Amino acid sequence: MNRQFWLGLLGGLALASVLRQTSKTSLTQSRLDAYYKRRAENYNDTDLQVGLLGRYPRIEMREAVMNLADLKPGDKVLDFACGAGANFPYIMQRIGPTGKLVAVDYSPEMLATAQRVINQHGWTNVELVQSDAATMQPGTDFDVVLCTLGLIVIPRHEQAMQQAWDALKPGGTYAIADICESDLWYARPIGWLLNILDLFIITDSTRRPWEWLAARTENYRRVEVFFGFFYAAVGKKPLVE
Ligand SMILES: C[S@@+](CC[C@H](N)C(=O)[O-])C[C@H]1O[C@@H](n2cnc3c(N)ncnc32)[C@H](O)[C@@H]1O
Numbered sequence: 037m038n039r040q041f042w043l044g045l046l047g048g049l050a051l052a053s054v055l056r057q058t059s060k061t062s063l064t065q066s067r068l069d070a071y072y073k074r075r076a077e078n079y080n081d082t083d084l085q086v087g088l089l090g091r092y093p094r095i096e097m098r099e100a101v102m103n104l105a106d107l108k109p110g111d112k113v114l115d116f117a118c119g120a121g122a123n124f125p126y127i128m129q130r131i132g133p134t135g136k137l138v139a140v141d142y143s144p145e146m147l148a149t150a151q152r153v154i155n156q157h158g159w160t161n162v163e164l165v166q167s168d169a170a171t172m173q174p175g176t177d178f179d180v181v182l183c184t185l186g187l188i189v190i191p192r193h194e195q196a197m198q199q200a201w202d203a204l205k206p207g208g209t210y211a212i213a214d215i216c217e218s219d220l221w222y223a224r225p226i227g228w229l230l231n232i233l234d235l236f237i238i239t240d241s242t243r244r245p246w247e248w249l250a251a252r253t254e255n256y257r258r259v260e261v262f263f264g265f266f267y268a269a270v271g272k273k274p275l276v277e
Contacts, residue, residue, distance in 0.1 A: 094266075101213035105209055117140070121139065183200065254272045
């Protein structure tokens with residue numbers, strides 16, 4: 037190997053490490069608010085815009101997490117960082133008219149689009165709450181708490197996870213899904229791409245919220261989605277803590 041190769045490799049590693057650090061420090065609530073204000077109107081279209089070879093990874097992720105969460109008719113569900121309500125049709129189809137959905141987001145503009153989704157479907161059992169998930173008080177005794185594409189975004193994400201934990205009833209299901217840096221060897225280069233993407237979509241894909249979940253829950257399960265580019269994970273809150 038010649039000198040240029042080693043210099044190139046060293047430069048690449050240094051750049052990757054700067055990118056990883058930058059994605060953490062540039063993730064601020066004010067940048068997020070401006071970003072989601074701009075994107076709110078058409079945010080839910082993203083599910084069908086992000087596709088490769090006829091596959092839609094965000095939709096695969098939603099289906100994976102819904103299957104793991106095993107929602108039932110009549111369930112009371114919390115969807116935090118709910119955005120524009122992209123999960124609502126999946127949830128409402130499963131919990132039906134006897135269930136209850138409480139959905140929390142920080143962005144009033146995203147919630148306005150979520151309200152339009154509710155109106156279009158005529159659901160009367162969905163409540164929207166505008167709040168920082170890190171301090172939300174959505175109520176108690178939820179059968180299922182859920183967060184998709186939110187835990188690499190919410191600035192104080194561990195506090196948000198804890199608030200949702202407190203709202204979950206003992207024996208209830210905690211379900212999360214997101215983009216991630218995969219541990220699969222063949223997905224490593226995707227991780228580097230994600231570090232670059234982080235800067236543009238204001239995320240920190242170096243976070244590993246599934247480890248928080250694995251440490252607290254029973255029957256913990258995690259599945260890789262779309263070649264490890266996404267994951268879905270689920271666990272049950274113990275009956276006695
Ligand atoms: C990538 S979007 C995901 C939306 C939705 N969960 C989905 O799967 O389509 C991230 C959402 O997190 C919300 N968010 C950002 N900071 C938040 C906070 N501190 N508390 C609650 N929601 C927050 C944003 O407003 C945005 O709607």
